[in-house]
Amino acid sequence: MKIFKFFLCALLLTSFSTYAQDDEKAERQQGHTNENKFKQLYEEFSTPNVFRTGSGAPGPGYYQQQADYKMDIEIDDDNAKLHGDETITYTNNSPDDLNYLWVQLDQNMRARDSKTPLISSSGISPATVSSRAVKSYLKESFDGGFNIEHVKDVSGKDLPHTINRTMMRVELPKVLKSGEKFSFQIKWWYNINDHVKDGGRSGYEYFEENDNRIYVMAQFYPRMAVYNDVEGWQNSQFWGRDEFALPFGNFDVNITVPADHILDGTGYLVNREDVFTKDMMKRFNKAKKSYDEPVMIVTQAEAEITEKSKSKKKKTWKLSAQMVRDFGFATSRKFLWDMMAVKLGEKDVMAVSLYSKEGNPLWEQWSTKSVASTLRTYSRMTFDYPYHKAISVHAPMGMEYPMICYNFGRPDKDGNYSDRTKYGMISVIIHEVGHNWFPMIVNSDERQWTWMDEGLNTFSQYIAEQDFAEWYPAALSPSDKAYPSRRGPAKNIVRYMGGNQDFIAPIMTKGLNTYQFGNNAYGKPATALNILRETIMGHDLFDYSFKEYANRWKFKHPTPEDFFRTMEDASAVDLDWFWRGWFYTTDYTDIGIKEVKRFAVTGTPNDNGKRLAEQYNRDPSSLVYFIEEGAEGYDDAIKSAGTIDNLPTVKEYIMDNFSPKEQKEFKTAPQYFYEVTFEKPGGLVMPIIVEFTYADGTKKRETYPVQIWRLNDKQVSKAIASDKEIISIALDPDLETADVDTTNNAWPKEVKDSDFDKFKSKVRD
Numbered sequence: 001m002k003i004f005k006f007f008l009c010a011l012l013l014t015s016f017s018t019y020a021q022d023d024e025k026a027e028r029q030q031g032h033t034n035e036n037k038f039k040q041l042y043e044e045f046s047t048p049n050v051f052r053t054g055s056g057a058p059g060p061g062y063y064q065q066q067a068d069y070k071m072d073i074e075i076d077d078d079n080a081k082l083h084g085d086e087t088i089t090y091t092n093n094s095p096d097d098l099n100y101l102w103v104q105l106d107q108n109m110r111a112r113d114s115k116t117p118l119i120s121s122s123g124i125s126p127a128t129v130s131s132r133a134v135k136s137y138l139k140e141s142f143d144g145g146f147n148i149e150h151v152k153d154v155s156g157k158d159l160p161h162t163i164n165r166t167m168m169r170v171e172l173p174k175v176l177k178s179g180e181k182f183s184f185q186i187k188w189w190y191n192i193n194d195h196v197k198d199g200g201r202s203g204y205e206y207f208e209e210n211d212n213r214i215y216v217m218a219q220f221y222p223r224m225a226v227y228n229d230v231e232g233w234q235n236s237q238f239w240g241r242d243e244f245a246l247p248f249g250n251f252d253v254n255i256t257v258p259a260d261h262i263l264d265g266t267g268y269l270v271n272r273e274d275v276f277t278k279d280m281m282k283r284f285n286k287a288k289k290s291y292d293e294p295v296m297i298v299t300q301a302e303a304e305i306t307e308k309s310k311s312k313k314k315k316t317w318k319l320s321a322q323m324v325r326d327f328g329f330a331t332s333r334k335f336l337w338d339m340m341a342v343k344l345g346e347k348d349v350m351a352v353s354l355y356s357k358e359g360n361p362l363w364e365q366w367s368t369k370s371v372a373s374t375l376r377t378y379s380r381m382t383f384d385y386p387y388h389k390a391i392s393v394h395a396p397m398g399m400e401y402p403m404i405c406y407n408f409g410r411p412d413k414d415g416n417y418s419d420r421t422k423y424g425m426i427s428v429i430i431h432e433v434g435h436n437w438f439p440m441i442v443n444s445d446e447r448q449w450t451w452m453d454e455g456l457n458t459f460s461q462y463i464a465e466q467d468f469a470e471w472y473p474a475a476l477s478p479s480d481k482a483y484p485s486r487r488g489p490a491k492n493i494v495r496y497m498g499g500n501q502d503f504i505a506p507i508m509t510k511g512l513n514t515y516q517f518g519n520n521a522y523g524k525p526a527t528a529l530n531i532l533r534e535t536i537m538g539h540d541l542f543d544y545s546f547k548e549y550a551n552r553w554k555f556k557h558p559t560p561e562d563f564f565r566t567m568e569d570a571s572a573v574d575l576d577w578f579w580r581g582w583f584y585t586t587d588y589t590d591i592g593i594k595e596v597k598r599f600a601v602t603g604t605p606n607d608n609g610k611r612l613a614e615q616y617n618r619d620p621s622s623l624v625y626f627i628e629e630g631a632e633g634y635d636d637a638i639k640s641a642g643t644i645d646n647l648p649t650v651k652e653y654i655m656d657n658f659s660p661k662e663q664k665e666f667k668t669a670p671q672y673f674y675e676v677t678f679e680k681p682g683g684l685v686m687p688i689i690v691e692f693t694y695a696d697g698t699k700k701r702e703t704y705p706v707q708i709w710r711l712n713d714k715q716v717s718k719a720i721a722s723d724k725e726i727i728s729i730a731l732d733p734d735l736e737t738a739d740v741d742t743t744n745n746a747w748p749k750e751v752k753d754s755d756f757d758k759f760k761s762k763v764r765d
Helices: 002-017 020-029 031-038 106-110 130-138 278-287 300-306 362-381 419-434 450-471 490-497 517-536 539-553 560-569 576-584 607-615 634-641 650-657 755-764
Strands: 066-076 081-091 098-104 147-153 161-164 167-176 181-191 203-207 212-217 249-258 262-265 295-298 314-324 329-332 336-344 347-355 389-394 399-401 404-407 592-602 625-628 672-679 688-694 699-704 715-722 726-731
Touching: 031 576, 098 181, 147 161, 147 167, 167 181, 249 262, 249 329, 262 314, 262 347, 262 389, 278 295, 278 336, 329 404, 336 362, 347 362, 362 389, 362 419, 362 450, 362 539, 389 419, 399 419, 404 419, 419 450, 450 517, 450 560, 490 517, 517 539, 517 576, 539 560, 560 576, 592 726, 672 726, 688 715
Parallel strands: 066 249, 347 389, 389 404
Antiparallel strands: 066 081, 081 181, 098 167, 147 181, 161 167, 203 212, 212 329, 249 314, 262 329, 295 336, 336 347, 399 404, 592 625, 592 672, 672 715, 688 699, 688 726
């Protein structure tokens, strides 16, 4: 009996695929291609060591440097200049001796002799607006680079230093050995840029009607570069696009501004009672107990009065932050200020917004609630937010720093705004607040691996947007049932993935050198992670692994390998094929249905059946035969039964060959048989998601794991036995895999009008 069962299975396979040995031969011929898709990433990955383990966790020898800052900063509002004096204490926690230190001078990207404008191709347009012509050809470039007045040790002795564009090498008076500290002082000033006219991640916005500015300040001080086990000093030049790699440290910053300014930034405000009025203190204490609605600390009416005049006095705001990698602040006499508390675990975090009247009513309605919503989602997906506040500041661009971020979104002069403006503002706030996790805390190297900060954050942003709509449904437009996320869903990346390969780069490319920066650094990695969560791994495995990665590397410096390895280590899912395809290549998904064959089952052998019986030395009358539609004997089999519905089932043919006890194991009695051949014109291997529709109107989903492509990268076949007639087959019905061509995803093939046919139809109408 066991022999017969085996032979029956063999017949099922061979009749649907001609001969098994022929399939195996074809698979071996394709083997070299499949090996590239499924081989492990040993060649791409560094060998695990004492600093970083094979599991993706920090090793027993992991170290990171520390840079502590004490700063005195002053904003000269009349001349739009920033003056600064800092003392940096650098701790060498590495096992290496250091002869010099590297300091980042990012504002030198705006120096008059900057090379940044020279690296981009340019040409002369047949026509251009006057203002652009003036800026390009008639006006001297803005001089916004650092002016270093001195670099000294703490005793006041000058330290030799060399400035190479946006990096400064400071020579040490003696070797800084492992475990030692060195303190030195830098004094500087620079012209603050108008970031509305000249662009940039920080600067001021000028309001001509009342001669006021809103300052959003960042990269305003010389900052220590990262030194680590991966590449030593991370002293890659700043050309303006790739962001920053920074060590953690503690900050004590005194910021002097006009006395009528409102200011907030990274860290605790340690002299709150000195800079707040009594009314502001009362409102602040109320806000600490308000969990549902923001409390105004400075009202619009108060801000409108303040912005009409300018104080000649000064006020110093003192901020202190521990274990942060950077520092930012915002200041203006135009600011409204609101706050509300957010419960995260056992502690409260303040969600905060600073904005001018130009942002209302939109900002007062949704900014702080967007901050609060983000804090809840990201804390759930990773770890509880460790700082005491998160600030959203109204600005013409989006940018992020520890505890503070700058976000766009402005109504017109009458306070009206479109859904696009509203959603854009909410999304950018979620995104920039989310950067507190990636990379402000999970501190990846943005200069080298832009996607590790932007991609992971954009993925998390997508989840946070959907949560926001659940918590604040009033923010949705009546026509929207869910939050209209721009990035995340697989279908939204199809156009990019299927685009011109000459203008697409792998995700694992330095951000400065990529085409289509937004799609490459934000959209594609976010989509890849969403596909991992929704389709490949499932929520439970993905969320556990993602949380494990975040917790392993919070307040540390992970690499891409640490992320890849952790996701596999915590899930028991081999993902090397996924990382290789999605991150190391520009391949795209395209899986289609090449062919569907129908078969009838019969006890009457045709010539092929007789040859098989003879080959296996079996009695032809004792075997079950599958006859392909259109082949010899198929019509006779149908005719003898009357209709295909009346054909005997496999069960009926073989009952006599099994004992009653064995027959009880037969749960189904299929009489419809199909061989479905799937092809893969695209380079990416992905699971095959199939939806079968039956004659009775019911449907069934089946997902064939990605490993189905392991032996044949071009096409694979599956034998389908059913007790109901299949009338149609659809691949990827919910558009989960970013398939760039869905015209081959259906059987029978769907006839779709071409763009030209649609145009003709429109003209006729």
